[in-house]
Amino acid sequence: MIPINYYLATAIILYAVGMYCLAAKRNMIKLIIAIEILTSAANLNMISISSHAKPGAVDPLGHVFVVMSIVIGACVVAVALTIALYAYKHYGTLDVRELRRLRW
Amino acid sequence: MFTWPINLLVIFAITTPLVYTLGVKASIKKLVDVWAVIGFILSAISFYPLYLKVSSEKVLIHYWVGIQFRGVALFEIDMLSIFMAGLFIFIGLLTAIYSTRYMEHDTRHGEYYALLLLMVSGMVGVAFAGDFFTLFIFWEVMCLTSYVLVAFRKEQWEPIEAGFKYLVMSSAGSATMLFAMSILYGIVGSLNFAYMHKALSESVTPWSMISLALIVVGFGVKAAVTPFHTWLPDAHPAAPSSISAMLSGVVIKTGVYGLIRVMMLLFTPESYHWHTAIAILAVLSMTTGNLMALLQSDLKRLLAFSSIGHIGYIIFGLSIATVYGLTGSLFHVLNHALGKALLFLCSGAFLLAAGTRDLNQLAGIGRKMKITGFTFIVGSLALAGVPPLNGFQSEFMLVLAGLQVGASRNLWYLFSALMLINILFSVGYYLRIIQVVTLHEPSESVSRVKEAPKPMLFSMVLIAILCILIGIYPGPFVNLANQAAQSVLSVESFVKLIIH
Amino acid sequence: MTEITGFNMLLSILLPTIAAPICYFGGRKFGRVGNGIFATFILVISTGLLLASWNRVSSGEKVIESYGVWVGLFKLNVAFLHDNLSFPISILISGIAMLAAVYSIAYMTHEHDQEMYFAALLLFTAGMVGVVLASNLILFYLFWEMMLVPSYFLIAYWGTGRPRIIGFKYFMFTHAGAASLLAGILLTYAYTATFDLLGLPNLLSSISPGMLRIIMVLMSIGFAVKLAIFPVHTWLPDAHAEAPTPISVLLSGVMIKTGAYAIVRMSITLFPSESVKVSYGLSVLAVITMLWGGFMALAQTDIKRLLAYSSVSQVGYILFGLMSLNSLGVGGGLFHIVNHGVAKGLLFMCAGAIIYSTGIRDINKLGGLASKMPLTAVATLCGALSIAGTPPFGGFASEWMIFAGGFASGNTVLSSLAIAATMVTVAYYLRMIKKVFFGVCPESLSDVKEAPSSMLLPMAILTFLTVIFGIFAFAPLQILYPAGEAVTRLIVRG
Amino acid sequence: MFPYSEYAPWLVWLIPLAGSVLVPLVALVNTRLRDWFAVVTSFVGAAYSLSMIPQVLDLHGGVADLKVPWIPQIGLQVGVLIDSLSVFMSIVASCIGSLIMLYSIGYMAHEEGLTRYYFFMLFFIGGMNGLVMADNFLQLFIFWEIVGLCSYALIGFWYRKESAARAGIKAFIVTKAGDVLxxxxxxxxxxxxxxxxFLNTKDAVEAGKLATSILMTSSILVFGGAIGKSAQFPLQVWLPDAMEGPTTxxxxxxxxxxxxAGVYLTARTFFIFSSIHEWLMIVIYIGSVTALMTATMALVSVDIKxxxxxxxxxxxxxxxTALGVGSEAGWFASQFHVMSHALFKALLFLCAGSVMHAVGTTDMREMGGxxxxxxxxxxxSVVGVLALSGVPPFNGFWSKDLIVAAVLHERLYLPLILIFLTSLCTAAYSFRWLALVFFGKQPNSGKGAHPHESPLVMTVPLMILAAAAxxxxxxxxxxxxxxxxxxGVGIQMAPLTLSLLALLLGFIPSYMVYFSGSMSPIFFRRGPLESIHKLLSQGYYFxxxxxxxxxxxxxxxxICIYNQIENRIIDRINYAVAGAAQFLSQSFRPTHTGNLNYxxxxxxxxLAGFFILIMVIVGW
Structure with a gap:
């Protein structure tokens, strides 16, 4: 069995990747993907912890939570993509740095 | 299932589209508006017995899945929850009444009211939540609906741009929070607040520290604490004014609620010593908000920045973490919700009448719309902390609590002084908008405006009267806030209901 | 504690407060005159209610009316207090406000939104009376700011010149002062856990002297801004000069005096030992203020601005009297509050009458009005001489006490300077009177007439009072002097 | 003898004051009645002042102090002090005052604003009576200021005239400088x-309660008031300008x-301060320097008043000067001179008024014959001039002789020289005055072409005063x-000689220039004396x-401070603060870039900051 630390490290790396994406990438779709990555980091964490809660047993609580989270994540992505679509209609681009009429 | 107030909201939210279709078919235009208002009213009515019950029993436990499942999926309702939830429903009700006329010229009313009802039910759920599982679900309900509501007028560029920024930042925040929850789950093995309190206060580890930081960021983004606030000045002005009133008035308060609940219950100040860090965030927030608000020429954007300032005051109360500080904090939650909702509703009335949010073009509009102008003055002065209006009552309590705690933690003298200076500074722009709106000679663009319609006036005047009433006779309202603060601090009674 | 012991004082504040919206909403029906008469009527009743405690106060009693708990968390009760200190000043405030309301009826003829004006006037008065009657610090602060808001609107809405900027300045200045005051009040509570004015003196002794001084200074800064002590006086000339004249009457006549009242009520009463330490410094500041105000008044050509600077100068006298910390000086300072209130109110009314009749504010463009407006001329002369401290007018009766108090406290040089400053006062007033009333009347003013009688009546009453307070000084001093004595009894020089 | 004469010390000032308040009311009835009402009131006041003489004689040089409480809280009382000095001054003020009121009926007949005139005249007389009857410094000061106030109003009676309005202000402010002291x-x-x-103060001083330095300072300060009111050096400047008012x-x-009033105050405080040497020195030198200085100025003035x-x-x-001698003889001399001067100077002024009434000008060069x-x-006028210059047996001679005697007796030689020169000049200018107005030829100027004698209501007071003088x-x-x-009083040889010598020396040049015409007045205005003439006519440039x-x-x-400091610096600071706030806000705004990545x-x-912060605080 893979020790839990590997999972945790992966989760943290995933989180970092997601945040990096959000801070550096200009494409709206990439940003939405980054949000998915962030959620996945948390989900991975949850799943791995629930599997390691007791040796040989799996805590159902984590799974319940992750299923819920995935559902909600899907909703968020749906809404996000809709908005991105409209943004593309208004701005003609997917570059998020062009969305800066609102500032100061 | 979810207790009656939430149930009713959800039921009405689900039925609204149907009623809308019915209304369109039967060409009774106002049917859906009335339906939504009825939903809020019923929810408010059903809220009252709950309030009575909680005020006698202090803490109430309710498993909303119907079975006890390891302290998960439950509501744990104490006075703090009641205080916040009552506020949410009340402002929601007024917003709904206001919307009946304000959203007249929009389409998709069924969608609009369903989202509004759902958003309030989400907020009430957050306030009631007794574990992270519940909290996360309702949190996301609230977030999702608010994303859509901000981008409701999708045919314009502004709500879309603001909506996208809001969505990205807010979901990044939610994801961060989720990450923190997963770590906490690893440490504690449960998602229930009571178990977490027990485990976290017993041992302070780097992991729990990390999760503290992550969770502060998660709630901080929602509450628009500097430096996590940058979505707010875009999203709040872009939304329809009724939604701005909701967002600025109460939605950001869920973030505050989350912070208060988590910080006081889970990461107890005795173990985690986060006072100074939170106080620094508070001072940062108030300074940023007030500085940025000073020169705004867009009325709603100015109000949005001022919300950040007020969140700073509220967080400052949390950083004190005494009963006085929390009372002030919660009382300010109430007062700011009223004042800011009022101002956004007023600015909506102006927007509807004159078609602009630009201060220069709104000059003198208060002279034409006398009642709206008057309520606008009341709201501005209330938020400026000018007695005898409500904003003063809570601001003085916050400073007072800061000074009291200063005797043992000397830094708080400085923070209190900074807060006082900030309040003073903020008076500058409140006065400016009052002057522009009510004292200037009416400009051309407002020469033919008429007074706002009655339902809108009803909401505004009611809030204005409340602002004055609380200012003059704060006693009962302070008591409510004080009870809420007491229940936050009586952690043990909260915990012992779960862990016998 | 929670027993209700009468309603006079509460009603005297509530009546104007309730009447304000009635005035506002009934405005279109009543019309300007109806509104004015209504406001006057309300203020007459309110003054009458305040006068009800005359007997008990003059026999040295403290009349406390409490109405029960206000905010339980801070053990705050709503209660009002009438004693030798607050009684005369509250009467002064509502009396002058009453006259200002009468005066406004004719003066506001050419203005817009008169119904709002009278509503604000009533609120303003209620705030000022409340400040004086308040028996706990939070109530005090509440009214302190409550008088700011309507007066701000009165200045910014009906003012002349650049009313919005001036109103803004007025608001920010006073509010900054108030913030400092609030800090002081809250620190007091943080250490004593009470806001009660009567209970505080005993508790304050437990605070360390350093903190005590900080509290005292913070509070005094707030009062000094309201009083317009140099160098925080710059809001006053703008605000008082540009406000509509009846409001200038109230601002200069009574509003700034609430600062003086508060200095006696708090800075000295609550912190006797600290006030001894700062008294010399504040006396110096007071003398600078009186000289500075006088010099600036000498440089003015705008009649209302001149009067405004004269107010700056006069609050210097009041502060000087109070800071002598002996019964003569404090009594004199309190008496000067009354005398200056009456005389400066009168002078602003005269200036208003001149502006009303001629439409000119520049004293260089006026002249020879003595024959056209004889009553105004006499009233101006009486008011001016009273403020300049010339017997037999009231101003002298209080000023000599102030000076004597100064000598008695050992500040011989400062007191001499203060007396010398009366020369400046005389100079600028005589200059003003000469330019306005004497000399040749310009052609354009040849058909100027006296102001309408509803404006002359309040002026006549105040003129009468300037003389009465001079000759029968014992009557007001009968109440005011014991107040000064009571305060100074607390002072232990060491 | 007189109803309520036991209340005379109060009535002497209350009656004129009350009368003055009634004047505007009476004026509403009838203007003629108003004039006579004022005159009668002043005469009633005078009668009451005379009725106090028996009271004073009963006191045998003692003092009666009657008080009623005024401001009991401070222990202040209103009181009247009855002694020879106060009653004497009161008689002078009210009797001469009432004669002048009588004279006014004719003199002022055709003026406007007579209600104001009579009001202030009566108020003035009442104020003066109150001043002299007062038994304490505060009351004295109150009336002192009332008198100043009345003088302001009366000097500026013709307020439309710029010079009159100015003179009134000048009088008030200059005397106010003294009042401050x-x-x-x-x-x-x-x-x-x-x-x-006064009496308590005197007792306290005698008991040595006061430190010498304090006593000295306060005595000199009190004398400062007298300097202002009596127009002594260096505050003499207001009095000549005060001639802008009506002659009455x-x-x-x-x-x-x-x-x-100044002399009275000095005389009144004489018994309190006479032990202070410095005070006496200041008094005597100020008196004598003023006497000589202004006498020389009188030599060159061409205005009759x-x-x-x-x-x-x-x-x-x-x-x-006489008071400053410090002896009882000097004190007596000064009081005696007060009386003499009151009589002859009132006479001379009323004569001058009569002349002006007739010729319509005040410039002596336009008069004559x-x-x-x-x-x-x-x-x-001749009687007045003789009295003024000190020709025996007119009253001026006697009183001046007493002054010279007192100064000589104390061997104060420098003041003696000064007053000797003063007497000399007095003789010179008074005869010059007489000559210019009444002798010589009448110039052919337009206005005064047909002078005529004044009406009886004006000449009767003249005759009464002349007889008295x-x-x-x-x-x-x-x-x-x-x-x-x-x-004991009597004529001594040395002072007598000095007085007569001075009289003679003064009279000779005056006679030569103005009566006999053997010297031309041009002589004084040209050549070496020109600069002196200019100095004198400019009043020593004061x-x-x-x-x-x-x-x-x-x-x-x-104005400069107002513009530069008040407006530029202090007020600017406010706007600078506001500007700084705006600048701060403006420069902070770019941090909100609107860029989602940022x-x-x-x-x-x-997140990082918060984490580090709590870690640092917890101490990991």
């Missing part, structure tokens, strides 16, 4: 002794009331007894200097 002195004394009362006012101010004004100051200087047209005025000098001994002094400082530079300085970065920075 007086008030300082009085309050210091009050604080030190605990009482304003000048007569009232100069002869009977206001300027005597200004000559008299300078003369008044000079005579006041003599009275002050009036003796034929106005015989009564001429005759009475002639005979009053012989009442030296009764007067001395009345004042309760013990010292006015110029004062004007330059207080009327030109000072207001300009104020926003997320800020969240990350916040």
């Amino acid at each position: 007086l008030l300082i002195g009085v309050l210091i004394l009050f604080i030190q002794t605990g009482s304003f009362n 006012v000048s007569a009232l101010i100069h002869a009977a009331t206001m300027v005597k 200004r000559v008299l004004a300078y003369s008044t100051i000079s005579q006041l200087g003599l009275m002050i 009036l003796r034929r047209h106005m015989p009564i005025t001429f005759a009475t 002639t005979i009053s000098g012989f009442f030296e001994e009764p007067f001395s007894e009345y004042l309760g002094l013990k010292h 006015d110029r200097i004062y004007y330059a400082i207080f009327l030109d530079s000072f207001p300009r300085l104020c 926003n997320i970065s800020a969240v990350l920075i916040g």
